[in-house]
Amino acid sequence: MENETNTSQEEDAPGKSNNGETESTESTDATAPVTDPKATIKIEGQTFELDASLAQEDKTLKVVLQPHFASIENANITREVKDGKLSVTIVKRAQHKGYAA
Secondary structure (H helix, E strand, O other), X not given: OHHHHHHHHHHOOOOOOOOOOOOOOHHHHHHOOOOOOEEEEEEOXXXXXXXXXXXXXXXXXXXXXXXXXXXXXXXXXXXXXXXXXXXXXXXXXXXXXXXXX
């Protein structure tokens, strides 16, 4: 019975996801506070500044960037905080191509 309790606690632990989607590095944000109001965004070989408040959550970031970068919908998003400045790197995931018969 102890193993059953430990297993359920591990599954419910923060930062663990069983839904199959790629999680951003939330733990990085928790250990180093973001003090700079602007975040650096790196996507498709471009680097630009965006409000840090818009860049802290995947869902918000995708809504903001979707009209400009269609590849963001299935991209891997990673975050890093250095000296209080949030840096977000977005890397497009390879898509499976369909088979035309």
